[in-house]
Amino acid sequence: MSSFHRRTFLRFRNLAFNAPRRPRHPLLRVAVGLLGVALLLALVVVxxxxxxxxxxxxxxxxxxxxxxxxxxxxxxxxxxxGSYRVVGKAQLPLAH
Known part of the structure; x- marks a missing residue:
């Protein structure tokens, strides 16, 4: 495998499977959290x-x-x- 294909694959893997990082600034964290809650409430209302x-x-x-x-x-x-007939209750043998 050429180094170009390997580099492209690793870049794609890093972009696709790495978890997004939370912001470090406390106010930005609160803002992102409130944005997520607002989005959730909007989807529920819709x-x-x-x-x-x-x-x-x-x-x-x-x-x-x-x-x-x-x-x-x-x-x-x-x-x-149609014609109907009454079926009796099934009789089970006694277990000894």
Missing amino acids: GVFVGAAMLAGGLLWRLWVQRGARAGVRRRDQAFE
Whole structure:
């Protein structure tokens, strides 16, 4: 392997896998911490609004689809038909 490829690989490895360093200045640390908390809160708020919008959209979709159907009336293709038989409780052998 040539030295050029090795140098490029090591540079990429150092950039990709080294942990970012925290700032040393105390006020800058507080500012970065507050920025992280603000970003987290913003993502939570956006997630709540997106979830509420999805629920409202689903409710509106369901109401739109059912707008012509009468309440409490089951359509003919939704009827359950068939023959049924009652199955008794399984009897397990006694373990001695």
